[in-house]
Amino acid sequence: MRKVFLDDKRPAPEGYRLVTSAKQCKKVLREGRIAVLSLDYNLGRNQPKGDQVVKYMVEKKLYPKTIIIHSNSRYGRLKMYQLLIRNKPRHVPVYIRPLPTPRI
Known part of the structure; x- marks a missing residue:
């Protein structure tokens, strides 16, 4: 099982695999076995x-x-949370x- 961190700017915390785009994240999801x-939410301009x-x-x-959900975007956090909860x-x-x- 692995831990995956989706973010285009911030480094992944220790123990996480970094993916920087929605496309990469979807691929990792298809591979399965994510703990x-x-x-x-925001993954770069026009992305x-x-x-x-x-x-x-x-x-x-x-x-x-x-x-x-670790996004700084209040709107994005709420949008993703509501879709998941439903x-x-x-x-x-x-x-x-x-x-x-x-x-440190």
């Missing part, structure tokens, strides 16, 4: 946003064991959390 998926990954998860029924299996928890603090 934790941490999502950002698909994190909600496209959430829509893909819902459409394909490809859910990791745990989902974290569609995800009951056993998949969804959390809205700030980024973990780096170890």
